[in-house]
Amino acid sequence: MLNPLDHTGKTILVTGASGGIGSQVCLSLSRLGARVILVGRRTDTLEETLKTLDGTGHVIRGFDLLEAERIQGWLRETATTTGPLDGLVHCAGRQLTQALRFLRPDDVNDFLSLDIRTGLCLAKGLRQNGVHATTSSLVFLSSVMGLVGHPGKGLYSAAKGALIAMTRSLALELAPEGIRVNVVAGGYAPTDTTRRMENAQTPEQLATLTERHPLGIGSPRDIANAVAFLTGDTGRWITGTTVTVDGGYTAQ
């Protein structure tokens, strides 16, 4: 049976594989036949993700992505052992809701780093000869907060909006090298991290959050399916695009 989402024979590196969205991306890609390289700092949690995966040959690579100057060498070294990458999905990220008056200037650089600095260095690392396969797909994880606003989301929106903006330029620069670059802008898909943040909300606020998603709140699986569409051959002719997966949040 023809399955255009089949990932058999593809090797995909997933950052944030110890997190809620990233672990689901690993699981979904493995179920579609991919071999996954799981990246994060907490290797014990990466081991937990690994246990859930279908198939064999998956690899754990513990790494602190804030050490951006090491990314190029680290990706080259990774590809030497795993073979060239058919895809790289950058799910590592942080959540933040913070009133402007509590913002410390140093927070800004710290927070933007994982999306912008690391994101750009991952793209730079992937484009090296031998690191990417003849064709490869780079996917960033953004949020509806990169497209629309919300009080307390200034810094988070800056990070997520930057991913959307840089995706277009990277897509144009890397198209001649066979690398497609896209970004998924997710609505609310609860993970352990976001559930912890829910503690700060009143039941009324949570009800409003749900109402703002006409299709209801989502799940990491909804995000992972969109990622798979972009890493699979289904995404063959898609680059420079923001795929919004938000249950209708931004339709209003």
Add this chain to the structure above:
Amino acid sequence: MNRAEFLNFFAELIEAEPDTLTGAESFRELSGWSSLVAIEFIAMADEQLDFVVSPTRLAESRTIDDLIAMLGDHISD
């Protein structure tokens, strides 16, 4: 952190003058309180007092003294 320090910390959180809070105030009715301040309060409890605020306990709290009671041993007399 003791009670007086907490009251001054809380005053700073809601942009009130230091030494103006007694603890009896209904914090939601204070002009500086908002859902974003609630987020900062929860983060502070976690980071500085190693206390995880339960959403139900927070929802049930009415006065600043209720918050102090919720924080229990983490606030000394």
